[in-house]
Amino acid sequence: xxxxxxxxxxxxxxxxxxxxxxxxxxxxxxxxxxxxxxxxxxxxxxxxxxxxxxxxxxxxxxxxxxxxxxxxxxxxxxxxxxxxxxxxxxxxxxxxxxxxxxxxxxxxxxxxxxxxxxxxxxxxxxxxxxxxxxxxxxxxxxxxxxxxxxxxxxxxxxxxxxxxxxxxxxxxxxxxxxxxxxxxxxxxxxxxxxxxxxxxxxxxxxxxxxxxxxxxxxxxxxxxxxxxxxxxxxxx
Numbered sequence: 520x521x522x523x524x525x526x527x528x529x530x531x532x533x534x535x536x537x538x539x540x541x542x543x544x545x546x547x548x549x550x551x552x553x554x555x556x557x558x559x560x561x562x563x564x565x566x567x568x569x570x571x572x573x574x575x576x577x578x579x580x581x582x583x584x585x586x587x588x589x590x591x592x593x594x595x596x597x598x599x600x601x602x603x604x605x606x607x608x609x610x611x612x613x614x615x616x617x618x619x620x621x622x623x624x625x626x627x628x629x630x631x632x633x634x635x636x637x638x639x640x641x642x643x644x645x646x647x648x649x650x651x652x653x654x655x656x657x658x659x660x661x662x663x664x665x666x667x668x669x670x671x672x673x674x675x676x677x678x679x680x681x682x683x684x685x686x687x688x689x690x691x692x693x694x695x696x697x698x699x700x701x702x703x704x705x706x707x708x709x710x711x712x713x714x715x716x717x718x719x720x721x722x723x724x725x726x727x728x729x730x731x732x733x734x735x736x737x738x739x740x741x742x743x744x745x746x747x748x749x750x751x752x753x754x755x
Contacts, residue, residue, distance in 0.1 A: 520581065521686060521739035524655050524676045530579070532558055532571075532586045534595075541586070542568065544655045546676065548718075551685040551705045553678060554652055556586075560595055569595060573683050581680075581738075653715070662717035663690050670727045673718060677702060677739055687739070687747070688718075692728060699732035702739070704753045726751070 524544060531538040545555040553573045561567030571590065578587045655676060663670040675689035687702040695701070709719045720727075731750060733743050747753075 520680045530584045545652045553683040665722040668724050695732050700735045701730050
């Protein structure tokens with residue numbers, strides 16, 4: 520099953536039978552996977568935000584629109600509070616982190632990237648370790664470019680509910696009916712620009728503009744996944 524992140528953010532996380540709001544999701548652009556949930560725990564603690572590793576999600580209910588987490592309130596109570604100056608976050612990443620993250624979390628993202636990505640010294644991304652992880656809501660609206668020009672803007676991201684891997688990126692091409700959208704396989708994503716200004720895809724404008732549309736508000740079916748794979752010539 521596949522789900523769009525824009526809809527994923529409307530889900531609630533279940534912790535000890537309590538609904539917890541999902542404020543955002545941190546994704547790894549480099550390896551096309553979700554990494555952290557940003558949860559609003561203000562009814563329990565101050566500060567009121569917590570980062571929880573995605574592998575703490577045990578199940579997802581499409582009917583109830585809920586995520587079930589393998590953590591409890593005690594895990595939040597025991598979680599370290601994030602402080603940008605703390606070396607602990609450069610040495611290891613705990614599964615739950617409490618902190619006043621605000622609109623940006625670059626020091627935290629640097630810690631997460633160092634802990635999980637371990638970029639090599641000759642990789643440009645090593646110069647900015649926090650390039651690995653980005654907020655989904657920060658990716659929305661970024662320009663998307665192909666081999667021969669602009670494709671449109673990033674509208675959404677599609678994930679598989681098995682393992683929470685990113686499978687497709689929705690690009691708003693300003694073409695086609697309003698209830699349809701263009702999805703391109705994540706394998707065509709080449710990189711993010713160094714200044715985080717846009718994403719670059721290994722596609723031509725004609726390939727994207729001629730791509731089949733899929734319903735914007737419907738889950739992506741297996742037949743649609745196969746059709747997109749065939750159109751973009753993506754091997755399994």
